[in-house]
Amino acid sequence: MNDDDADAGTAHDPDRLEWETTDSRIDYSCPGFDIRMDDVRLPDGTKTEFHYVDEPPAVVILPFTPDGDVVLVEEWRQAVDHVNRGLPAGGTEPEDDNLTTAARRELAEETGYEAQSMERFYVAEPANGIANSVHHYFVARGCEPSAEQELDFNESIRPTRMGYEELLAAVVDNEIRDGRTSLGVLQYELARP
Incomplete structure (x- = not known):
């Protein structure tokens, strides 16, 4: 044969x-x-x-402050021609020891906040028909503004805060259209005790 x-x-x-x-x-x-x-x-x-x-694996962070607010980013998204409000996220770097290290770095770089704890809670392939992207979701607790923002040359980002219930309602009401954020918030809501 x-x-x-x-x-x-x-x-x-x-x-x-x-x-x-x-x-x-x-x-x-x-x-x-x-x-x-x-x-x-x-x-x-x-x-x-x-x-x-x-693209390399990415981390998406659901960061809670000690008083229960969520730290979000407002970011210009050229592909959809508007400012997007969503969870901090970013790609891993070759020097990252592990995904938790990457999540801590991305949170600090994009928002200036650092977390007391960081725990992975979900993994998704958001567009596996057109991309090999894998997004690793983390919940961060005890987030305080104790670092300096370190944005990449092509990032226009402003950190902001929102109450968790308000964020959940904004996702459900389609006011927040960012797919990573919607998926992360809904998965967190479904899985929490």
């Missing part, structure tokens, strides 16, 4: 869903993410290309 016969034999298996990646390369690179192109073979044997956003 040659390779073509082997491919044809698996092409008719109705239970097979996996694609075979035969090559992979960066097609375009920019700050924060790359566009990757994979050469793939589909279950029926068809050869094609697949492009997707390739």
Whole structure:
């Protein structure tokens, strides 16, 4: 049996869903993410290309102050042409020891707040049809403004605070449309005792 016969034999298996990646390369690179192109073979044997956003794991933080407010960021989002209000978040860096280290860093850099405790509570693949993004959600407690904001060159961010119940209502009423924030707040609400 040659390779073509082997491919044809698996092409008719109705239970097979996996694609075979035969090559992979960066097609375009920019700050924060790359566009990757994979050469793939589909279950029926068809050869094609697949492009997707390739980025490092990200952390999303639900930061509570000692009095129960949530620290949010107001940030310009060029892709949707408006200021977005949501949870602090950011990508991991190669020098991060672990995800908790990344969450602490991103909270301090974006908001100037530092947390007494940080605990992971959820993991999501928010757009796995077009990106390999994995978001790790943390709840931070005892957050106080004790650091300096250290924004990247392409970030326009202002920290703000909101009561948790007000934040939950804003998510439910679709006043906050940021997907990471909506998912994080609703998952936290569903899982809390």
